[in-house]
Amino acid sequence: MTKLKTALITGLLLSVLSFSTAFAADKTVMAQAVKFEPMVVEISPGDSVSWRNMPTHNVQMMLVPKGADKFTTKLGDNFSHKFEKEGVYVYQCDPHIGYGMGGVVIVGNPVNLDALKSAEVSGGLGRVLDEAIKSAEKM
Numbered sequence: 001m002t003k004l005k006t007a008l009i010t011g012l013l014l015s016v017l018s019f020s021t022a023f024a025a026d027k028t029v030m031a032q033a034v035k036f037e038p039m040v041v042e043i044s045p046g047d048s049v050s051w052r053n054m055p056t057h058n059v060q061m062m063l064v065p066k067g068a069d070k071f072t073t074k075l076g077d078n079f080s081h082k083f084e085k086e087g088v089y090v091y092q093c094d095p096h097i098g099y100g101m102g103g104v105v106i107v108g109n110p111v112n113l114d115a116l117k118s119a120e121v122s123g124g125l126g127r128v129l130d131e132a133i134k135s136a137e138k139m
């Protein structure tokens with residue numbers, strides 16, 4: 001390969017890389033009363049979600065794809081998280097899950113849909129899970 005070709009290809013690769021980094025998206029979820037708005041967000045691997053307006057709320061990941069981080073945020077804290085692993089994430093707000101306050105993050109393809117369908121949860125989280133399955137099946 002000539003030096004020119006190598007340089008051209010290297011330049012192309014670098015611009016593709018910086019393009020994808022520059023356009024990594026950040027979606028915002030707002031806590032409103034006892035709901036997350038929007039309840040379901042769809043992102044690509046490498047994108048982030050920011051939870052805002054969280055004075056009396058938190059996020060606890062309840063169902064996540066295999067190998068993904070099951071994190072819990074501190075009550076009252078705004079929070080951002082970068083999602084790397086593909087799949088459906090189902091979370092709840094601990095104080096308000098009785099009212100069905102929870103949400104769903106779908107990262108790339110819903111690779112863990114079967115696991116979600118066989119998950120045994122009820123009550124508020126069960127309603128959030130139903131929404132997660134419904135959204136994932138539409139993809």
Ligand SMILES: [Cu+2]
Binds near residue numbers: 034058094096101
């Ligand atoms: Cu809450």
